[in-house]
Amino acid sequence: MIIFVSLKKFVQTFWWLIVAIALYVFYQSIGLNMFFLLVIGLLALKFVPALVLPILFIALGVYFSGGFSFMADLIVLFFWGLVSLPICFAFAESVRTSIERKRQGNK
Incomplete structure (x- = not known):
């Protein structure tokens, strides 16, 4: 049994639970390939913006071919x-x- 000492930790754990559920639903709806490309695309958008367009083309290919x-x-x-x-x-x-x-x- 988990006993929360503070309300802040309880709210933080609750948000992590919501994030985990949303991630699971998102993964079930788009699949592992598109989830992987979404993560790579977001990382590229943050660190290497020039790679966003090739990753977008690869994501379109994955979407239309199913893998x-x-x-x-x-x-x-x-x-x-x-x-x-x-x-x-x-x-x-x-x-x-x-x-x-x-x-x-x-x-």
Whole structure:
């Protein structure tokens, strides 16, 4: 049994209880990923304001994908882009040269 010596300690403990309940409800509604990003975002806002925008983009990705899986998807997309870029460039170049030959042949 807890016996409070002062009313100040009782009120302080009561506020900590309210904070803990609010934190639990907030955690249950948004999940661990968004809670983690919220804490990181608030710390960045306080100490490194330049990182707020990248953290906001990451938070949007986490929100819409339901987790951090979008980062793996972006990495795979980046590597597929690196592989397909030379192929697309070669195709565009061949189309451009064939169009130029047709234009010169019509003149």
